[in-house]
Amino acid sequence: MKTALKQYQRIEATGLWRPSPDVQRREVVVSLGEATLTISDFNEQALTHWSLAALERQNPGVFPAVFNPDGDRDETLELEDSETTMIEAIDRLQRAIDRARPHPGRLRWFSVAGVVAAVASLLLLWMPSALQNHVVSVVPEIKRQDIGNAILHRIERVSGRACTSEDAEAALDQLATRTGVRKVIILPAGVQTSLSLPGGIVLLNRALVEDHEDPSVAAGYIIAERARAEAHDPLNDLLDRTGATTAFRLLTTGELTPENVDAYTEQVLSEPRPTLPDDDLLEVFAQAALPSTPYAYAMDVTGETVLGLIEADPMAGRPLQQVLPDRDWVRLQNICGE
Numbered sequence: 001m002k003t004a005l006k007q008y009q010r011i012e013a014t015g016l017w018r019p020s021p022d023v024q025r026r027e028v029v030v031s032l033g034e035a036t037l038t039i040s041d042f043n044e045q046a047l048t049h050w051s052l053a054a055l056e057r058q059n060p061g062v063f064p065a066v067f068n069p070d071g072d073r074d075e076t077l078e079l080e081d082s083e084t085t086m087i088e089a090i091d092r093l094q095r096a097i098d099r100a101r102p103h104p105g106r107l108r109w110f111s112v113a114g115v116v117a118a119v120a121s122l123l124l125l126w127m128p129s130a131l132q133n134h135v136v137s138v139v140p141e142i143k144r145q146d147i148g149n150a151i152l153h154r155i156e157r158v159s160g161r162a163c164t165s166e167d168a169e170a171a172l173d174q175l176a177t178r179t180g181v182r183k184v185i186i187l188p189a190g191v192q193t194s195l196s197l198p199g200g201i202v203l204l205n206r207a208l209v210e211d212h213e214d215p216s217v218a219a220g221y222i223i224a225e226r227a228r229a230e231a232h233d234p235l236n237d238l239l240d241r242t243g244a245t246t247a248f249r250l251l252t253t254g255e256l257t258p259e260n261v262d263a264y265t266e267q268v269l270s271e272p273r274p275t276l277p278d279d280d281l282l283e284v285f286a287q288a289a290l291p292s293t294p295y296a297y298a299m300d301v302t303g304e305t306v307l308g309l310i311e312a313d314p315m316a317g318r319p320l321q322q323v324l325p326d327r328d329w330v331r332l333q334n335i336c337g338e
Contacts, residue, residue: 013086015039016064016078017047030077032089037067039077050077052093128244135247136236141199143254144235145182148199150256151238152185154265155203159190163206163336171328172335175215176202178323179222180288188336190269196225198235206336212298215323215332220285220295227276227284238264278308286314289321 011032016025017039028047029040037050054070063081067090068074079087139147156162163186176184182200186209195203202225208218239247242260250256285292293313296306303310324332 011086011089013079013083015080015083018076019048020074025078028077030079030083030086032086032093037077037090048075052090055090055094128247131244131251132236132239132247135239135251136233139235139250145199145201147235147238147256148197148201150261151197151265152201152203154261155187155190155269158265158269159187162187165331165335165337168328168331168335171324171332174324174328175219175222175332178288179219179226179290181222181226184222186332186335192269193273194221194225195268195273196229196234198233198238200229202226208298209333209335212294214294215329216291216294217298219288219290219323220292220298223284223288223290223292224273224276224281224295226288227281228274230284231276231280232274237268241267278312281309282312282314289315290323291315291320 013030015028015030017028018025027042029042029044031038031040032052033049035052037052037055039047039050041047050067050069056068056070056073058066058068058073058076064078065081065083065087067077067079152162172184172186176182179202181196181202183202185201185203186206187203188206191203191205193205193208197203202222204218204221208221209215212218238260239250241264246256246260249260282292285295291313292309293316296309296313297303299309300306323329
């Protein structure tokens, strides 16, 4: 700023000044000060002082150049194109003044940009989880059942169709009611042991009914799936695996793409079922009044890794309600045929 002023401090020019539109223009002498433009008559009597920082040019690039104080376009100063040195000096000094003074607008812009960036980062971290939780909470039961059925149909392409038998359907319904789930389906293959789907559907591998004489084993696997579903909603698990875009699509359209269903099915069928703390499992066994010991020995015939389920069996020493009548259990064991 001082360098620019020093270069132009002796520049003077002549121009035409008019304090208001109803006054005739008069010829004046224009000189530069430290931060002002001084307009004087030819007797060196100052007529007015204009702040360089508040000086406006009404017609950039056009001559004569017409200037006015900021906010007062009625008071004007005209400089002919012969006074280009003065015009250039005014322009350069105004730029120097502008660079030297604080720019609250820029600071405000950077502050706003910082806030926006912080909010955007927060949304990127928080929004997917919040969106997923919201979707899980608002999806109606009928839609959950539709999703569960869609996953089942996809699994059946690998496992073969679910086992059905007119004689055994009632037994399947009894087993579902006895274990507190909406629906039990027996598959010939596909699932390693058991799997819970959205909509209260529990899938069992046929081996769980064919290879055990005690229906408490199959019931125990259903109870374990029920406990897993209570600990982590199967719909939540699906969205965990397929991402926020799936949650958004489900919220806005109520549908999943075949790709979403395929991706989830391929993952869940290839992984072992997640383990749960014994206390969580035992609580659900107690709610259903079912013994945990048969399930525990089916998991580990030695009992070593499931000792907690055996020793803390909630039904130990208590009278047991039959899971299924023998005749219904035999029918269920034959549901997949030969």
